[in-house]
Amino acid sequence: MELQTTVHRDLPALRDLAEQWQSLHETSGTANPFTGPDWALPWLERFADGTRDEPFVVEVRSGERLVGVAPLYVRSVARGLARALQPVGTGAVWVGPYELPGLLTAAGLERDATRAVVARLCEEQASWDWAHLLLGGGSAAPWLEPEWLPDWSFTVLQRRLRANVWLDLTVEDVFAGRRNLKESFRRARNRLTRDLGADGWAVTRTTDPAEVGAALGRLASLHGSRAGLRDGRPVHADVLEDTRVLDLLHDVVGRMARRKAVSVYELRLEGVVEAALLVLHTDTASYSSISGVAERGWPYSAVTHLQSVAVEDARAAGHRVFDLSCGPNQAKLRWSDQVRTATEFTLVGPRRRSRAAHLAVAGHGVWASYGEARRAHRS
Incomplete structure (x- = not known):
């Protein structure tokens, strides 16, 4: 299926997209409340206004029909020496209630739309050094397939899992x-x-x-x-x-x-x-x-x-679903033993500088992930 992609880097264009984006969220059948514009736009307005970090939202269409939205932003890291693409809602300002940001895709087009997003990111490699993508969680394709990459100069890494307990209401x-x-x-x-x-x-x-x-x-x-x-x-x-x-x-x-x-x-x-x-x-x-x-x-x-x-x-x-939020623990597992996971992948760009910068930042990222986990276990 041939899909067309557009990258939005400014807030006015995203506000224009909001009505169609919300309609896609409602018709997609997603159980994830965080993939619509109600969460992404307020976050971008506050934390990615273009002074240091800026929006990088990928729109996917099949003809005139909107079939996918990837709410991302470009974040300056390593004191401005590198640029990371990551999901809206993640980053220096830890927003506890914004738990599961991810891609939104039309029902039945999860894999095709996600592949189109990955292809566009690779085309825009000059804008970033590495990109974090959160897939699954009831709102997108479950895996980033290496075959989607244009060539093997890009590298895909599994970064971490996010899991949540859920009840089957059917x-x-x-x-x-x-x-x-x-x-x-x-x-x-x-x-x-x-x-x-x-x-x-x-x-x-x-x-x-x-x-x-x-x-x-x-x-x-x-x-x-x-x-x-x-x-x-x-x-x-x-x-x-x-x-x-x-x-x-x-x-x-x-x-x-x-x-x-x-x-x-x-x-x-x-x-x-x-x-x-x-x-x-x-x-x-x-x-x-x-x-x-x-x-x-x-x-x-x-x-x-x-x-x-x-x-x-x-x-x-x-x-059909009642979700008990991210972070399975004893209290939540009393309700159900059904656990749904979303996988966060890192796509590292092909430039030698990008690979070196990612390796340098990854060690700090381990410590940051530890701190985030410590906070999550207490929420």
Whole structure:
């Protein structure tokens, strides 16, 4: 199949593309909420304005039809001695909630569109020294095939995996064989009613664009409170501590709310919000994002209870997947043993200078990946 590609390096052109990009996101059937313009454009506007880093978004078309978008940007690295292409949402500003950026492709054209992106990157080799591409994760071809390269002067390396636990909502009993999990749901409800009475607690779901901003503000405060809980409870980092990240999230959630693609669940105890959960939606899936809980809500397994409500709402909406976010751990694997992976590849350019610079930076990258993993394990 002959596909045409265009590289966009400025924000006005990307804003013009946004409507078609969003339409492709909705019709692609993707379960990944991070591959549409709602996440990429606000990030680029804040962190790739052209002063040092700049957009490098590849558009793929079949005739007039948009069939793929690769949201990338060019990042200056090694004190300006090299340039790396990498997914929007990654880099020096670690945006915890922006977990799985990747390529967006039309259903049935995952491999062809991804191959077209790789071919265009190779044509544009003068613009970068190496490129990071995240494939899979429910939104693109699962692998970067070496045969897609124009010649063997390019080098493909596997960089790392990203994994997330997910629930299959198409089965009759989502929690089959998860007796302990079902029991925890029941105990949480019973304890809430015993301690507070049937009218003393409630779960609310906010989707109204006029109200989502305030709900997100309460969630951010509770997220910070959760990070401060100790006494043997799992350590969590406050991924919203950086005000730039919180500002970005408010923008993204506001955009998604206008399309009814986001929900904020809150547990109220005697009228006071003591726990909250952000859930992102595509046409086929729901994605459990950041959460927060105060000291008072902790004994009631508050976040787990909110997630159980969100699962039921996702099933009622006809969603096929409920995603428990990146980073399998004991708490998430209680829900399901199904783990989906996305693979990040590095494509190193053919120039000797590019290869040397990548080798020099790779060692530092190992340390950076270690730091990122340390943060992720606490979120």
